[in-house]
Amino acid sequence: MDIRILLVGQNEVVRRGIEAMLHSIANVRDVLSCTGHDEAEGVLDAHRPDVLVANLADDPGLAPLLERARRGHTKILLVMRDPGEAELSAAAQLPGDGYLVEDELTVPVLEDTLHRLLVDQVPMPSAMARQLLHRAGRAEAAAPPPRREYRSRLTRRELQALSLLVEGMSNKQIARGLAISDHAVKRVMASMLVKLNCANRTQAVALALKGGLAGAGTR
Template identity: 45%
Template sequence: MTAAGCEELDAPLHVAVLVASEVVCAGLDASLTSLPTVGAVTVLPLEGDGLSARIGAADVLIVAAEQWSLLETCTDITGLPSTMVLGDNLYERWNGDLSSLPVDGFLSLQDLSVQALDDALRRVTMGEMPIPSSLAKRLLAGGRGGGTASGQRGIPLTSRENQAFALLADGMSNKQIARRLGISVHGAKRLVGSILLKLGASNRTSAVITGMKSGLL
């Protein structure tokens, strides 16, 4: 278990599941219910009104890669809970563009286990980005492709992400970043998540190291 996995949560989590496969959905429901970190599990319907509200009531959303695009229909994407995408071969599926939709972490379906779920839930609630090592390596390889000398070209961050990254590198928490940038804590969490994803980093420390090597800091 990682260091993050050893942290105690303030309260049991409400986890929403948006997965079409009945087999995968049932397995997730049973595994999540067995975790002391989870207080409630809601299996969401794929069709019908009120999806945004039902998702927004949860602390964490686990969505299958095939259903990820359904989040585009949500009226307020910034108000979504921490979102983890479940699937394999994600880099190839979206040609490396994994930040166009809300995401705070990834789960490998092939390597999924109760322990992996517990660890990922703890980490995502702490502002880290759970990500399979194979996907992290693929993102890094893709981001550094072409042999560009400039880290800014190899790993393009938006101006807002650059601001947040500088504050992150100074050791600020999501709450402190939000206060400094004049945005919500959830907005800050989204920025940090996007930064970690683009850098192929699973936590803040590795993001800073990658940023320094790439010339972003």
């Protein structure tokens, strides 16, 4: 599959470095480079890219662009400078399908991340995954998770899908696990995110860990 990518970042050195890496990946057909969200909105509408790559630290006004990309079914890959508490909190408030850290960027990492993104997995650096688990653990220690409240919002099928999502499964894998169609999984996921008030799958996983929902749909 040939991939068209929209790359957004104000830091020219970082943006050009990522652009050069993207051009070296065999199935990347086109890289459209923009310095900010205002310029990128027009490019997004005109070219309908498969993936939007945005540098989280560069542009505090990304949210409308990312929401627009999500509505157009463009996958969103957020690049973070430091997967610490501040950027993790910022990322959790934005729609995102995958995550990378600037210092860990190499061509093989970028190529693998794009592949996983396009098969509905949620690629993220191990440091970010550890931070999410650490946050969930702190929150659980501070107060008992409102598990009953969350469970009452979701159907049994949505709880089952959430449990498989926590295990790191893609939509296709969840469809096989639940013996339903890919389209049905997308409907279940969309409904689940709305009910949990989560902007993306990463938030849903963090909430499931915090609320003790992992595995709840199997019992």
